[in-house]
Amino acid sequence: MNLTLRVWRQKSASAPGGLVTYEARDISTDMSFLEMLDVVNETLLARGEEPIAFDHDCREGICGACGVVIDGTPHGPRRATTTCQLHMRSFKDGDTITIEPWRAKALPVIRDLIVDRTAFDKIIQAGGFISAPTGSAPEGNAIPVPKESADQAMDAAACIGCAACVAACPNASAMLFTAAKVSHLGTLPQGQPERRERVLSMVAAMDEAGFGNCTNHGECEAACPKEISLEFIARLNRDFIASSLTERPRSKHSDAPG
Numbered sequence: 323m324n325l326t327l328r329v330w331r332q333k334s335a336s337a338p339g340g341l342v343t344y345e346a347r348d349i350s351t352d353m354s355f356l357e358m359l360d361v362v363n364e365t366l367l368a369r370g371e372e373p374i375a376f377d378h379d380c381r382e383g384i385c386g387a388c389g390v391v392i393d394g395t396p397h398g399p400r401r402a403t404t405t406c407q408l409h410m411r412s413f414k415d416g417d418t419i420t421i422e423p424w425r426a427k428a429l430p431v432i433r434d435l436i437v438d439r440t441a442f443d444k445i446i447q448a449g450g451f452i453s454a455p456t457g458s459a460p461e462g463n464a465i466p467v468p469k470e471s472a473d474q475a476m477d478a479a480a481c482i483g484c485a486a487c488v489a490a491c492p493n494a495s496a497m498l499f500t501a502a503k504v505s506h507l508g509t510l511p512q513g514q515p516e517r518r519e520r521v522l523s524m525v526a527a528m529d530e531a532g533f534g535n536c537t538n539h540g541e542c543e544a545a546c547p548k549e550i551s552l553e554f555i556a557r558l559n560r561d562f563i564a565s566s567l568t569e570r571p572r573s574k575h576s577d578a579p580g
C-alpha cells in the first residue's frame with residue numbers, strides 16, 4: 323500500500339507544533355502501525371531528516387506506552403486494540419492518515435507524538451499499594467478471595483495506563499484510569515486496610531495534576547483498548563463519598579471526585 327501521512331511534529335513542549343505530510347511507500351498490510359512508522363523513519367533518516375518521535379516498549383498491548391490519536395480516534399479505528407497491535411490491513415491503499423499525540427493539559431507533549439504521563443505515575447504513587455508485613459512470602463491460600471471479587475480485580479487490573487481514556491474525553495478526565503486503579507486493589511481483601519484512604523488520595527492526586535471533570539460522556543470506555551467498564555467510575559464515586567465521611571487523604575484534600 324501507498325499512504326499519505328499527516329503527522330504532528332513538535333520539537334519540545336514549548337515549541338509550536340504542526341502537521342507535516344509524508345508519503346509511506348510499499349507498506350505491507352501485515353505490518354503493525356508502529357512498524358509502518360519505523361519504515362517512514364528509515365526513509366527520513368536516509369534523507370538526513372529528523373525521525374518522527376513516538377513512544378513504545380512492549381509492542382504487545384501490555385505496557386501502555388504507544389498511544390497516538392489516529393484520524394481523531396485514540397489508538398485508531400479498531401475497538402479494544404492498542405496502536406502497537408493495530409495492523410495496516412485496517413487501512414486502504416491511497417488512504418490519508420492523520421496522526422497526533424494525546425491532547426490534555428495534564429499530559430504535555432514532550433516531542434512529536436510523545437506525551438509526558440508523569441501525572442499518571444503520581445496518581446499511582448498516591449495509592450497504588452497495599453500494606454503487607456515484611457518477611458517470607460505469605461501462603462497463597464491464607465486469605466480466601468471470593469470469585470466475584472477476584473474477577474472484578476482482574477478486570478480493573480487490565481488497565482495498562484495508556485491514557486487513551488483521557489485523550490478521548492472532551493474534559494480530559496482521568497476518571498476511568500483512576501477508577502480502575504482504585505478498584506483493582508479496593509475489591510480484594512488485601513486492599514481493604516487502605517481502601518478509604520486510597521480513594522481520597524488518588525482522587526486528590528488526579529485533581530492536583532489538572533485533569534478535567536467527568537461528565538458521563540462515556541468516550542473513555544469506548545476508546546479504552548482494555549475495555550475498562552464505566553461501572554468502575556460508579557464504584558469509585560461510591561467509595562469516594564463513603565470515604566469522605568470518615569477519612570482524610572494524605573495529600574491535599576479534594577472536595578469532589580474529578
Ligand code: SF4
Binds near residue numbers: 480
Ligand atoms: S482505563 Fe483504558 S484507556 Fe484508560 S489508561 Fe487504562 S487501559 Fe488506557
Ligand code: FES
Binds near residue numbers: 380383
Ligand atoms: S507498545 Fe506496549 S502497549 Fe503498545
